[in-house]
Amino acid sequence: MKSHWKLDPEITYLNHGSFGPTPGVVKESQLKWRQRLEANPMQFFVREQEFLLEESTEKLGQFLGCDGKDLIYVDNATFGMNIVANSFPLNAGDEVLLTDHEYGSVKRIWQDYLSPVGAKVVIGNLPDYMENQDQVARSFVEQASEKTKLIVISHVTSQTSVVLPVKKICELAKAKGIAVCIDGPHAIAMQDLNLSQIDCDFYTASCHKWLCAPFGTGFLYVHPRWQGKLRPNITSWGGTMCGREKSWKDEFLWQGTRDLSAFLAVPDAIDFMQQYGLEKFRKQSHELAAYARKRLVEICETKPCCADSIQWYGSMITVPLPDYVPAPTSYTGQPHPLHRALYENHRIEPHVFKWKKSMQLRVSCHLYNDKDDIDRLCESLKLELARKCWK
Numbered sequence: 068m069k070s071h072w073k074l075d076p077e078i079t080y081l082n083h084g085s086f087g088p089t090p091g092v093v094k095e096s097q098l099k100w101r102q103r104l105e106a107n108p109m110q111f112f113v114r115e116q117e118f119l120l121e122e123s124t125e126k127l128g129q130f131l132g133c134d135g136k137d138l139i140y141v142d143n144a145t146f147g148m149n150i151v152a153n154s155f156p157l158n159a160g161d162e163v164l165l166t167d168h169e170y171g172s173v174k175r176i177w178q179d180y181l182s183p184v185g186a187k188v189v190i191g192n193l194p195d196y197m198e199n200q201d202q203v204a205r206s207f208v209e210q211a212s213e214k215t216k217l218i219v220i221s222h223v224t225s226q227t228s229v230v231l232p233v234k235k236i237c238e239l240a241k242a243k244g245i246a247v248c249i250d251g252p253h254a255i256a257m258q259d260l261n262l263s264q265i266d267c268d269f270y271t272a273s274c275h276k277w278l279c280a281p282f283g284t285g286f287l288y289v290h291p292r293w294q295g296k297l298r299p300n301i302t303s304w305g306g307t308m309c310g311r312e313k314s315w316k317d318e319f320l321w322q323g324t325r326d327l328s329a330f331l332a333v334p335d336a337i338d339f340m341q342q343y344g345l346e347k348f349r350k351q352s353h354e355l356a357a358y359a360r361k362r363l364v365e366i367c368e369t370k371p372c373c374a375d376s377i378q379w380y381g382s383m384i385t386v387p388l389p390d391y392v393p394a395p396t397s398y399t400g401q402p403h404p405l406h407r408a409l410y411e412n413h414r415i416e417p418h419v420f421k422w423k424k425s426m427q428l429r430v431s432c433h434l435y436n437d438k439d440d441i442d443r444l445c446e447s448l449k450l451e452l453a454r455k456c457w458k
């Protein structure tokens with residue numbers, strides 16, 4: 068499968084989870100759409116684009132187990148989360164509950180939107196070690212108070228690579244009258260997703276990670292009960308240009324003139340992954356991730372925060388680095404020396420970062436990765452740990 072990507076052959080790329088490169092067929096599809104736009108921009112923008120986007124979201128909806136009518140394309144998950152934060156009705160004293168595993172910028176988005184209205188972000192804790200899905204869901208939702216109006220939760224956490232029991236969390240939250248917004252960039256393709264069954268209020272994700280769609284493709288799912296209540300972050304025409312039926316999506320479609328070819332190529336990314344076989348991809352990438360986890364745990368002598376099971380992690384794993392690897396006490400704005408050493412001395416690109424108080428190593432396994440990549444990482448890590456490259 069490696070031949071589908073134009074990765075630098077000198078590099079061992081193990082960070083699909085942050086930035087997933089696009090396979091050739093999907094890049095070609097995007098180029099084809101762009102050429103169609105360039106051939107007659109009037110025809111494309113005014114008469115065709117809205118219908119083409121409808122077809123594309125319909126296909127994405129089939130893939131996600133929901134109606135395409137409930138989806139809009141956005142540039143990325145950050146964009147989608149900003150729409151929800153900008154629109155969700157909150158008053159002074161209200162609370163939004165996040166887990167302590169949420170993505171840094173998501174926490175920041177909610178803090179930024181909530182403080183002017185006098186509402187606040189509350190961080191609930193997930194257990195230090197997760198092995199029972201029901202217990203994890205219950206102990207988290209129990210931390211909601213009568214002031215909690217919304218729960219914001221990752222489907223697959225970024226820093227710890229854990230698959231959270233979002234369906235159960237939605238069920239428990241609903242019983243308490245609390246809405247749920249799921250942050251799902253790592254779940255798309257990695258997990259077998261059925262949004263109708265999860266029954267959340269909002270779900271936002273980026274397709275340029277595990278689904279391998281072009282960079283700059285994300286979506287926001289909005290349950291019909293919220294449609295028409297969302298405000299766009301960018302105000303433009305707010306209506307159809309081609310006589311299409313009116314829809315809640317109109318406010319989000321025109322955001323000034325922009326190139327939407329990446330969104331139109333999403334169905335080809337879905338085809339690419341489906342042709343390989345999603346079940347095969349999930350099984351194979353999980354097995355490789357499990358191999359990486361086992362080897363890294365042996366080297367680091369540390370314990371990941373979830374059980375060793377496909378229920379708890381998919382194609383990506385995080386292993387805490389040994390305590391003796393120093394974690395900066397404040398933001399340095401620079402890669403950690405171990406991160407730099409792995410790249411500069413070995414040309415390996417995993418994700419090395421601080422989470423809570425210690426340094427962590429995250430490894431993503433996609434179709435172009437194999438055991439040799441993991442072995443190379445392990446040997447290089449052993450070497451750099453032994454020579455204490457941060458000194």
Ligand SMILES: Cc1ncc(COP(=O)(O)O)c(C=O)c1O
Pocket residue numbers: 084085143144145146170173221223224225250251252253273
């Ligand atoms: C859990 C989670 N949420 C949100 C984001 C933001 O995604 P994007 O940068 O595509 O907007 C990421 C990115 O890695 C993530 O891991």
